Amino acid sequence: MNAPSPPASQVKQHLIDPAVCIRCNTCEATCPVGAVTHDDRNYVVKPDVCNGCGACVPPCPTGSIDHWLQVLPGKTWSIEEQLTWDELPDGVPEARLDDPLPMAAAAASTPTAAAADAEGAPAPVGEAAPAAAPASAVHWSQRVPEFDLLGDGPAPMPIDVFGDGDGLGGIGGSDRLLGAAVAPRSAAAPVTNTFTRLAPAIARVVENRRVVAPHADGDVRHIVLDFGDTPFPVLEGQSIGVLAPGVDRHGRAHHARQYSVASPRDGDGGHATRVALTVKRTEADPVAGTPAGVCSNWLCDLAPGADVPVMGPFGHTFLMPDAPDARLLMVATGTGIAPMRGMLARLAARMPRRDGDADRHLLVYGGRTDAALPYADQVDAWRATGTAVVTALSRVPDAPKRHVQDALRDDAERVAEFIADPATHLYVCGLKGMERGVLDALRAIAGVAGLDWPALHARMRDEGRVHVETY
Ligand SMILES: Cc1cc2nc3c(=O)[nH]c(=O)nc-3n(C[C@H](O)[C@H](O)[C@H](O)COP(=O)(O)OP(=O)(O)OC[C@H]3O[C@@H](n4cnc5c(N)ncnc54)[C@H](O)[C@@H]3O)c2cc1C
Ligand code: SF4
Ligand code: SF4
CATH class of the missing domain: 3.30.70.20 (Alpha-Beta Plaits)
Known part of the structure; x- marks a missing residue:
């Protein structure tokens, strides 16, 4: 009826x-x-x-x-x-x-x-x-x-999400690298929104260590939360919301801040109840007159044993494929490496590299210097999964600035082969400012390779094979 x-x-x-x-x-x-x-x-x-x-x-x-x-x-x-x-x-x-x-x-x-x-x-x-x-x-x-x-x-x-294009070459002419509204077809089904602001899960910090070199500018930390008896299942690429204590300038409880999960579904370090985060401390900027970030500083200062109220999990599209023949093209800057770390750990644990698969996946990883790249010590382990790792450094003394889009262009032939392959899933995560450069690079690379970028991008979106998370 x-x-x-x-x-x-x-x-x-x-x-x-x-x-x-x-x-x-x-x-x-x-x-x-x-x-x-x-x-x-x-x-x-x-x-x-x-x-x-x-x-x-x-x-x-x-x-x-x-x-x-x-x-x-x-x-x-x-x-x-x-x-x-x-x-x-x-x-x-x-x-x-x-x-x-x-x-x-x-x-x-x-x-x-x-x-x-x-x-x-x-x-x-x-x-x-x-x-x-x-x-x-x-x-x-x-x-x-x-x-x-x-x-x-x-x-x-x-932006022209559904429009018919204006020559800019994004979806329908958008000047943004739009991600898919659907997950990869082979992705596992995620659990979402189990815990809310009013009824958060309480996790306990079990690890909090710096993951950039001691002499690097800024602080980025690997923070591991243990959910103990509280089921908190996450998939690689999902995120959680952290509720810092205290109130904002209106006297209201701080809203949740979102952090990507940096561990695989089996848990950080093989501990099923543990979820890792990669948190950059947002420092006060006396020149700009901006205060220190509330939640990142609170998290970065927590000692093991501290309780953390958590919302989520969040995210039902930025997920990795579970198909054995899938290929990952990952582009990350700074803490945008967090979801890639989870995916690479999943590859290492469950999708072992096959013979002849030296460059099955590609990670383009950008930061200011080598010292400022979180988890730089894990690059060899990532390569062992069949992932080629290319870094793009923008603040190396006496060297030209190189951003992730420059690294993509420098590797145009390989990148074209990736994006032309229907098994490829593209993930872009990190600084908001990277989106446009990555879009321009992909469009240019596709053009030189004779690929129709708007059509390719649209097909990748339809099939849940392009995912973008910038902040
Ligand atoms: C999808 C997604 C995933 C993310 N994943 C990660 C991740 O994996 N790792 C990570 O580190 N971050 C991640 N973030 C960012 C994270 O959610 C927070 O935004 C970040 O940690 C800053 O939060 P904060 O509470 O420390 O800063 P806030 O207190 O929210 O401040 C944010 C900025 O605003 C400025 N500000 C605050 N108040 C004022 C004011 N009155 N006037 C002027 N300026 C002001 C601060 O100086 C600061 O620069 C992600 C964000 C999104 C959306
Ligand atoms: S439904 Fe959402 S995207 Fe569409 S016009 Fe309204 S706010 Fe904008
Ligand atoms: S997209 Fe983000 S900001 Fe917008 S309603 Fe959802 S949670 Fe809130």
């Missing part, structure tokens, strides 16, 4: 659950129309901009973006209101993305919605819709400035 049709008077408003959201910025970076914004507390959706395309839903690691509340036209919650929330409003009926309700944005362009807005803050569902507005009504989005309170750059430019 068909479900009853919803009352025609209602619309659905796209909202983010602030109690679950880990503020990873994925939705804001993904949204093709710039409907997502944030302040230093919450990520929110502009009700008059979101068109319900759903592009942000699969990449969201927590599912917190998948909320569609039923409201009356003109009674949407403004972003100002959403930014004050600690949880979604009580007692409001939830819809689903595919429910046949119009989006609030459609109604927001009508005189009715504008009238409600001009009258003041919108109210929750349940109140009568306002009367038609005067033509001069000012919409809320004209009154609210763009939010960039963290000072991390301008609002994202709209």
Whole structure:
């Protein structure tokens, strides 16, 4: 039997659950129309901009973006209101993305919605819709400035996720290296979102050691958490949320910070209950006037025996294939090596190198200097898995700067062979700034090799063979 049709008077408003959201910025970076914004507390959706395309839903690691509340036209919650929330409003009926309700944005362009807005803050569902507005009504989005309170750059430019291209050569002409919304077909099924902010798992630190050379600038640490009797199954490529103690400048508990799992599914060092992280200490910058990072410093200073509240696990797409003939093309900078470390450990344990497989996989690993590369002492072990390891160093005295995209270009023939191979799975993880350079390099390499990069990229996305996690 068909479900009853919803009352025609209602619309659905796209909202983010602030109690679950880990503020990873994925939705804001993904949204093709710039409907997502944030302040230093919450990520929110502009009700008059979101068109319900759903592009942000699969990449969201927590599912917190998948909320569609039923409201009356003109009674949407403004972003100002959403930014004050600690949880979604009580007692409001939830819809689903595919429910046949119009989006609030459609109604927001009508005189009715504008009238409600001009009258003041919108109210929750349940109140009568306002009367038609005067033509001069000012919409809320004209009154609210763009939010960039963290000072991390301008609002994202709209990207053409499903469009038909503009010659830039990404998916549909995007200038971003978009990852897949699906996992590799052969990947194991991940467990996700078992533990929440309100009911976290409590893990215990069993190891905390520096994994960059003693003389390297900055501190990056290998931190191993033991979940003891609490089942916390993770797959390589997944991440967890860490809840540091204390409160933010609004007096509210710190939101969770996300960290990639750096160990394989069998646990760090063969201990099934242990999950490793690779954490870079975010130091205060007196020149920029920015404070030390809350969670990374807390974690990096923990001694063995300390308890750590953990959310998650997160992630259902950035996973490794379980097919024996799969090939991995991994591009990492800095702590972006964390998921690759987990995958390489999995390869070593469960997918032994076959004869003639010296370069079955390729890791392009970037950092400032050799000394600043986390886990540099494990490179030989990684090579023993049949992985060619190429480093790209950008701050070596008297040497030209070399970034991961330069290393890809220098190895163009091999990289072209990788991306042309339907068994190849591409993983890119690390600094946000690497994405564009890697995309440009892949596009150029594909072009020289006579490959149609937009078509190839699209096919890799469809098949869950390209995954990007930058932060
Ligand atoms: C998918 C994903 C995976 C990640 N994986 C890893 C990983 O494996 N390893 C890792 O180390 N990190 C990882 N991160 C980053 C991590 O989640 C944190 O963002 C990072 O550790 C910094 O958190 P923090 O609490 O220490 O810093 P925060 O306190 O969140 O501060 C972040 C930055 O904002 C600045 N800042 C804070 N307050 C202000 C203010 N009032 N004015 C101006 N500037 C301010 C700080 O100086 C700092 O530079 C990942 C992120 C994502 C999204
Ligand atoms: S549903 Fe589409 S338009 Fe709305 S926030 Fe998500 S990506 Fe943006
Ligand atoms: S957890 Fe989901 S809703 Fe929150 S910022 Fe990340 S992608 Fe957006």
